[in-house]
Amino acid sequence: MLNVKLNAKLKISIAWILLLCSGAVLATPGAQEILAASDAVRNPDYSFGMTNTLVEYRSGKQTDTSTLAIYSKAEEADGQFRSLIRYVAPARDASKLILYNGKDMWFYDPSSKASIRLSPQQRLLGQASNGDVVTVNLAKDYQATSALEEDAQDGERQTKHCYKLEMSAKTPDATYHHIEMWIEAANNHPVKARFYTESGKLLKTAYYRHYQQQLGAERPTETVIIDGLDPNWVTVMRYSDWIKREVPDTWLQRDYLPRFKPE
Amino acid sequence: MRAMVFFGSLLLSAMAAAATPDDSDLDALNVADKAPTATEQASDWHSLVEGAFGDTAQRYGLPSYQTERLSVDLALDKTLAPSWRLIFADRLDWNWEGEDPTEYKINTLKELYLSWQIAPSEIVDFGRINTRYGVATGYNPTDYFRDDAIRSTVSVDPNSLRTNRLGSVMLRTQILWNGGGLTAIASPKLDNQASNDAFSVDLGATNNTDRWLLAVSQQLSDSLNPQFLLFGEAGKSPQIGIDLTRLIGDATVAYVEWSGGQGASLYSEALGAPSREVFRNRLATGVTYSTSNKISLTFEAEYDGAAVDSANWTALGQGPLPVYEQYRDFAQQVQDLPTRKSLFFYGSWQDAMVTHLDLSALMRQDLIDQSRLSWMEARYHWDHTDIALQWQRYDGKPWSDYGVIPQRTTWQTVVTYFF
Numbered sequence: 115m116l117n118v119k120l121n122a123k124l125k126i127s128i129a130w131i132l133l134l135c136s137g138a139v140l141a142t143p144g145a146q147e148i149l150a151a152s153d154a155v156r157n158p159d160y161s162f163g164m165t166n167t168l169v170e171y172r173s174g175k176q177t178d179t180s181t182l183a184i185y186s187k188a189e190e191a192d193g194q195f196r197s198l199i200r201y202v203a204p205a206r207d208a209s210k211l212i213l214y215n216g217k218d219m220w221f222y223d224p225s226s227k228a229s230i231r232l233s234p235q236q237r238l239l240g241q242a243s244n245g246d247v248v249t250v251n252l253a254k255d256y257q258a259t260s261a262l263e264e265d266a267q268d269g270e271r272q273t274k275h276c277y278k279l280e281m282s283a284k285t286p287d288a289t290y291h292h293i294e295m296w297i298e299a300a301n302n303h304p305v306k307a308r309f310y311t312e313s314g315k316l317l318k319t320a321y322y323r324h325y326q327q328q329l330g331a332e333r334p335t336e337t338v339i340i341d342g343l344d345p346n347w348v349t350v351m352r353y354s355d356w357i358k359r360e361v362p363d364t365w366l367q368r369d370y371l372p373r374f375k376p377e
Numbered sequence: 378m379r380a381m382v383f384f385g386s387l388l389l390s391a392m393a394a395a396a397t398p399d400d401s402d403l404d405a406l407n408v409a410d411k412a413p414t415a416t417e418q419a420s421d422w423h424s425l426v427e428g429a430f431g432d433t434a435q436r437y438g439l440p441s442y443q444t445e446r447l448s449v450d451l452a453l454d455k456t457l458a459p460s461w462r463l464i465f466a467d468r469l470d471w472n473w474e475g476e477d478p479t480e481y482k483i484n485t486l487k488e489l490y491l492s493w494q495i496a497p498s499e500i501v502d503f504g505r506i507n508t509r510y511g512v513a514t515g516y517n518p519t520d521y522f523r524d525d526a527i528r529s530t531v532s533v534d535p536n537s538l539r540t541n542r543l544g545s546v547m548l549r550t551q552i553l554w555n556g557g558g559l560t561a562i563a564s565p566k567l568d569n570q571a572s573n574d575a576f577s578v579d580l581g582a583t584n585n586t587d588r589w590l591l592a593v594s595q596q597l598s599d600s601l602n603p604q605f606l607l608f609g610e611a612g613k614s615p616q617i618g619i620d621l622t623r624l625i626g627d628a629t630v631a632y633v634e635w636s637g638g639q640g641a642s643l644y645s646e647a648l649g650a651p652s653r654e655v656f657r658n659r660l661a662t663g664v665t666y667s668t669s670n671k672i673s674l675t676f677e678a679e680y681d682g683a684a685v686d687s688a689n690w691t692a693l694g695q696g697p698l699p700v701y702e703q704y705r706d707f708a709q710q711v712q713d714l715p716t717r718k719s720l721f722f723y724g725s726w727q728d729a730m731v732t733h734l735d736l737s738a739l740m741r742q743d744l745i746d747q748s749r750l751s752w753m754e755a756r757y758h759w760d761h762t763d764i765a766l767q768w769q770r771y772d773g774k775p776w777s778d779y780g781v782i783p784q785r786t787t788w789q790t791v792v793t794y795f796f
Contacts, residue, residue: 205795345401
């Protein structure tokens with residue numbers, strides 16, 4: 115009986131502590147500010163180049179791999195990124211190009227010289243959606259509505275004290291209807307995210323991991339994407355060869371695609 | 378107080394749940410831990426070797442025959458110095474055809490040019506360049522440098538026809554601004570006639586007259602990105618062209634490709650007959666619809682105002698055979714439609730139920746004589762190798778656009794190694 119009473123007291127104390135902690139949430143930065151800060155962790159605030167190596171697994175077996183050279187630049191007007199992508203591998207796709215400029219998306223095949231307009235729904239890169247591959251500032255497309263403190267395990271199975279953000283799409287153009295995202299409270303590192311359809315179906319889970327010093331900040335150098343319907347379908351996106359570089363606005367258009375060759 | 382205890386317990390439970398990811402997440406992360414860490418480096422060379430084996434059944438009492446082909450395709454994009462690039466692309470097709478195989482080779486020097494980027498937004502290119510304009514899929518009225526460009530046809534797939542062709546020798550300059558650009562091309566006459574020689578650079582095919590082109594493009598909004606063209610050829614009236622694409626919703630792209638100007642009929646050009654110059658329109662318009670599971674469907678309507686109309690097409694079929702053949706051959710050479718109206722369909726499905734299996738199909742229906750070309754392909758790919766099974770069929774009455782072609786059905790297996 116004594117034990118029970120002690121346990122009850124203990125529970126009450128913990129509850130008070132937790133309530134105080136949850137009260138502290140009100141004193142923390144706003145949810146949208148946390149989201150913007152985590153965007154700044156993933157993406158430099160200047161134009162840059164990097165290599166994205168995508169490796170796809172089905173039931174533990176590697177089924178696909180591709181390597182992309184990416185140049186990204188934030189649009190001055192809305193802060194969203196525009197990207198030029200050139201396939202490095204596989205050999206059959208090498209040198210093909212994709213321009214992501216908002217909804218103005220083009221595919222260019224240097225052998226047939228064909229510039230083909232793409233619709234946002236058109237997927238060219240396996241499981242990874244266009245929004246996964248290109249640089250995206252989530253705070254531009256999503257409104258974070260709440261930020262609760264919560265511990266979460268990261269992609270390296272370490273427990274991190276996080277803000278759990280609930281985010282909903284600001285515009286119908288956003289890739290996902292709503293997102294849950296765990297962001298490490300101490301440093302705004304994105305830890306993981308869950309992406310949902312309007313009906314609440316889980317589309318995918320992403321883990322941001324292997325943080326390294328890149329372009330002046332600790333940034334994730336790998337994203338692991340797990341399919342919502344088939345958890346055995348896993349895509350690893352590994353980022354390397356980061357470099358700060360000027361990307362003229364004039365390059366981010368269809369007419370420059372035949373010219374683009376990353377250095 | 379009880380409520381507080383309950384609330385605290387709930388929060389504790391929530392914390393415990395959040396601290397442990399799903400088992401499936403852990404399994405996935407374990408798989409991801411094994412991902413290779415090496416990064417592929419870009420290569421200046423992109424090449425392929427392709428072997429094809431086919432069997433063709435013919436109509437009109439003609440025997441079936443086998444075909445074999447070996448092709449080597451080389452492409453180089455080399456940075457020679459800062460701002461200077463050398464581009465080279467060449468293809469050799471080595472064919473064997475028939476019961477007692479006839480061997481013939483055709484080399485296509487597709488491109489060989491120097492590119493100088495004077496400034497980030499100013500570029501000059503000189504040499505043989507395969508330049509292509511147009512947003513349509515099956516028929517490109519604004520692809521002004523397409524005449525006589527194909528030396529060797531290895532597939533009726535429009536992508537293959539655009540890939541395996543000669544560029545024209547030209548000086549090309551381009552100035553870009555934010556959201557738009559201006560391109561100017563001058564392509565001089567260098568030879569008189571096309572050559573059948575296997576290893577000819579064939580300047581007579583691509584540079585047998587003086588030509589020039591101006592192209593201006595400007596993005597007007599996220600969904601509207603038009604391009605305007607003005608093309609001239611020695612002894613002919615200038616032609617105006619418009620390439621227009623528009624996004625409809627998230628899944629559909631609509632396009633219009635139009636070219637118009639004073640000009641002779643295709644018939645008079647083919648036979649050197651006198652013709653009244655009138656304003657003639659050429660048009661291809663369509664939509665491409667894409668699904669989220671990588672299916673893409675294109676429907677296109679095509680119109681060639683320079684081609685013969687229904688009555689003249691019938692008359693041509695009933696007239697002297699050499700005249701009919703000369704007209705058809707010319708239409709094929711300049712990649713124009715032999716009759717006024719066509720419908721075109723192209724569908725593709727990437728990873729069709731099986732990962733790495735791509736299915737494609739096209740159909741071209743001549744709306745004047747109702748003849749039809751059908752083509753299907755199943756292609757499976759590994760890291761460096763593709764294997765494809767292709768089926769092709771021509772249907773129609775004798776002397777119709779596709780019915781006149783003796784080859785009724787062709788099966789072909791194609792193995793391609795990319796390196």
